[in-house]
Every structure is written in structure tokens, then in C-alpha cells.
Amino acid sequence: MIQKKICVIGAFAVGKTSLVSRYVRNTFSEKYLTTVGVRIERKVVRAGEHELDLILWDLHGEDEFQKVRASYLRGASGCILVVDRTRPATLETALRQHQETRATLGDVPCLFVVNKVDLEDEAKIEDTALNDLRRQGSVVIATSAKTGLGVDDAFETLVRAMVAA
Numbered sequence: 001m002i003q004k005k006i007c008v009i010g011a012f013a014v015g016k017t018s019l020v021s022r023y024v025r026n027t028f029s030e031k032y033l034t035t036v037g038v039r040i041e042r043k044v045v046r047a048g049e050h051e052l053d054l055i056l057w058d059l060h061g062e063d064e065f066q067k068v069r070a071s072y073l074r075g076a077s078g079c080i081l082v083v084d085r086t087r088p089a090t091l092e093t094a095l096r097q098h099q100e101t102r103a104t105l106g107d108v109p110c111l112f113v114v115n116k117v118d119l120e121d122e123a124k125i126e127d128t129a130l131n132d133l134r135r136q137g138s139v140v141i142a143t144s145a146k147t148g149l150g151v152d153d154a155f156e157t158l159v160r161a162m163v164a165a
Helices: 016-025 089-105 117-122 127-135 151-164
Strands: 002-010 038-047 050-059 078-084 110-115 140-142
Touching: 002 016, 002 089, 002 151, 016 038, 016 050, 016 078, 016 110, 016 151, 038 151, 050 151, 078 089, 078 151, 089 110, 110 127, 110 151, 127 140, 140 151
Parallel strands: 002 050, 002 078, 078 110, 110 140
Antiparallel strands: 038 050
8 A cells, every 4th residue: 555645724613624634534623623733644545456454644834924835745746725715815825825835745645635625606716817827737626525515536546547547
């Protein structure tokens, strides 16, 4: 079995822990739990002929006082950059984190997950901004940790990219 570390990063309260919980246990909680440092989960998956032991590092939310530690990123085979569809500043944070991730890890597979799409009435990030990211070659997947929409697809897309890398 092949072990692969995935870092799930993003701004404070974008839904990183909820996405990981939905993917690993198919659960969702309305209660907000702040991640202090890092929370680690595991999931065994198949990708073609490979069986992978995914080590999911759910990193603390970034704000102006607390940046993602490079030491948390080291050894990662891929990253999920989480954006909250209702908060435009979280896209800017994810873009900056993407640059930091590339500087630390090099060219590992990364994708942008636009979470909370179930809150469509509150959406504040324009589709044009997301389409610009896609045109630049980034993978962007819409998700809702609450409903489960797109969550498996996001992780499976990243796993396929990691296996192909």
C-alpha cells in the first residue's frame, strides 16, 4: 500500500474540517470547531490498480496572525486549497497559499475547492474569477460539505493527479 499525504489548507472557517469529515466518515456537523495546529485523518482508497493510504492533514485556518507552517506542508503529495464561496477574501488567501505551497513543495498536484455552494443566495465570489483560474490551468471544483456535493469528486480528482505525477 502506498502512503500519500494530502494537505487541506485555506482561510479560517472555510470548511476544511467539514470537507475532511464528509470525505472520511460521510458526516457533517453544524457545530463549528476551530482546528488548532493540525488534525490528521486517514482513508484507504483505490486508484486504478493502486491502493493508497491517504493521510489527510487538515491544517489550521489562516488569518492575518497565523500563517500555514511550511513544516506542515513538507512531504505532501498534493494539496486542496479551500475557498468559501460566500467570502471573497478567502479566494485571495487560497491564491497566496498556492504560491507558498509551490515554493515549499514544488509542482505537486493542487486543486481549488470552492466550498459552501449550498449557500448560493449568499455567493459573493463571481464565476468569472473561478473561470479565470480554470483558464490559467487550475482545477476548480465546487463542493458543499453540508450536502456532500462534489466532495468525493474533489478528493478523487486530486488522488488521480497524485498517482499520475
